[in-house]
Amino acid sequence: MAKYREPACSVKALVVEAGRGAARLVSWRDGSRPGKGRPGHKRMDSRFVALRIRPAGREIREATAGVELAESWLLAEWSAGEPGPVQFWLSDLPENTPLTTLVRLAKLRWHIEHDYRELKQPLGLVHFEGRSFNGWHHLVTLASLTHAFCTLRRLAAAPKAAASV
Incomplete structure (x- = not known):
């Protein structure tokens, strides 16, 4: 070696x-x-x-x-x-990519990991136990729509107040 x-x-x-x-x-x-x-x-x-x-x-x-x-x-x-x-x-x-764009895209990884974790656990993507493609496709479609709905609601809501220490 x-x-x-x-x-x-x-x-x-x-x-x-x-x-x-x-x-x-x-x-x-x-x-x-x-x-x-x-x-x-x-x-x-x-x-x-x-x-x-x-x-x-x-x-x-x-x-x-x-x-x-x-x-x-x-x-x-x-x-x-x-x-x-x-x-x-x-x-x-x-x-010719601006520095701000490079940074924003590099830091986007956290959002992707957060969304994937949310899809798996709270929205049930990890709980699929079926055996057909149609069942899997149905679950993924519903989980994706639910995630989009939750994201739109979160974006429309007013910012939360900071937690008191």
């Missing part, structure tokens, strides 16, 4: 080389705590560095048979109190 070697130029090293000065503050959504944001809630924000890179390395060259890969976005979150970047994303979005 071959021993793992640290790459000559890691993703973190690329971002650190760009420097903290390259990081820009981006707000991606309203939080749930009271604050000075648009609906009276604190804005979720952090500092982000976006670089255009071309993925490379021995494993990639072998997997693609020497074909050069297209440029991609390397997005890194570098929080104010951290000595270095803490999260990284790769994206194949076009070169």
